[in-house]
Amino acid sequence: MSAHDPEALAAYALGALDSEDRGAIEAHIRDCAECAAAIRSLRRVTGALALAAPARTPPPHLRARVLHAVGADARQPGSARSVAQGRAPWSVNWLPMAAMLLLAVGAGIYALRLQTRIAGLDGRLADAVSQTRAAERATTDARRVADQAQSAMAVLAAPDLARIDLAGQPRAPGASARALWSRQRGMVFTASNLPALPSGRTYQVWVVLPGGPISAGLIEPDVSGRALGVFRTPPDIPSPVAVAVTIEPAGGMPAPTGERVLVGAP
Numbered sequence: 001m002s003a004h005d006p007e008a009l010a011a012y013a014l015g016a017l018d019s020e021d022r023g024a025i026e027a028h029i030r031d032c033a034e035c036a037a038a039i040r041s042l043r044r045v046t047g048a049l050a051l052a053a054p055a056r057t058p059p060p061h062l063r064a065r066v067l068h069a070v071g072a073d074a075r076q077p078g079s080a081r082s083v084a085q086g087r088a089p090w091s092v093n094w095l096p097m098a099a100m101l102l103l104a105v106g107a108g109i110y111a112l113r114l115q116t117r118i119a120g121l122d123g124r125l126a127d128a129v130s131q132t133r134a135a136e137r138a139t140t141d142a143r144r145v146a147d148q149a150q151s152a153m154a155v156l157a158a159p160d161l162a163r164i165d166l167a168g169q170p171r172a173p174g175a176s177a178r179a180l181w182s183r184q185r186g187m188v189f190t191a192s193n194l195p196a197l198p199s200g201r202t203y204q205v206w207v208v209l210p211g212g213p214i215s216a217g218l219i220e221p222d223v224s225g226r227a228l229g230v231f232r233t234p235p236d237i238p239s240p241v242a243v244a245v246t247i248e249p250a251g252g253m254p255a256p257t258g259e260r261v262l263v264g265a266p
C-alpha cells in the first residue's frame, strides 16, 4: 500500500482494511495532513451516503444462496439468524455501496488534487504574465532612453548648435542650467541644484521668442536636483531671445503662469 493512495484512504474510511493496512494508514496520516484531511472528508461522505442509500431487504433467493454459500442450512431459521447476528445488518449491501463510495470518493479526491494542481498552474501563469510585463516595461524604458540619447547626440552634433546658460533666480539661487539648441534638431536641456517641488507641480522649460514664450517641455529633477530634457522645438521658429524655467501645475501650461526659477539669454 503506497502513501497518498486514494483507494487505500477510501477503504480505510469505509472500515474495509485489515488491521495491518489500517495501522499503516494510521501511521501515515499522523504525518500527512493532506491524507488526514482526505479521510475526514471521506468520512463525511460515507456518513452521508449511508443515510442516502435506501435500505434494502435482499430477495429471498439471494438470502438462500448466501446462507448456502456460508454453509448454513437455509431451511433452519435459527442458523440464518445466527449468521445474520454475526454481521452488522447492513453487511448484505456492503459491496455495492463500497463500490459506489470508492467511485464517489475516488472522483472527489481526484477533483480535489486536480483543483490544487490547477491553482498551482494558475499561480505560475500569473507569475509568468507579470514577468513578461516587467520585461516589456524594461524594454520600453530602454528604448525610451536609447531614443533620448540618440536625439541628444543629434542635437549636440548639429552644425547650428547654440548654447544658452541659465542662472538661478531668487526662488532657487543655487540652481543652474544649460540649453543646447539647434533649430533643425531641437534642444538638450540640463539643470542642477533644482529644489524639490511640492506635489502637483512641475518644472516647465520655455523657449522665449520675440513674439512670446513657447513650451519646450517638462523636466523632472532626481533626488539630487539634476534634470535632463531632450526636446523637439518647431523647426521654423526664430532664434530665441531667452530660455526660462518656471514652476507650473503638473502636466504643464500652454503659457507660463508660475514663478521663474531659471533664466538665461544667448
Ligand SMILES: [Zn+2]
Residues within 6 Å of the ligand: 003, 004, 028, 032, 034, 035, 036
Ligand atoms: Zn499522504
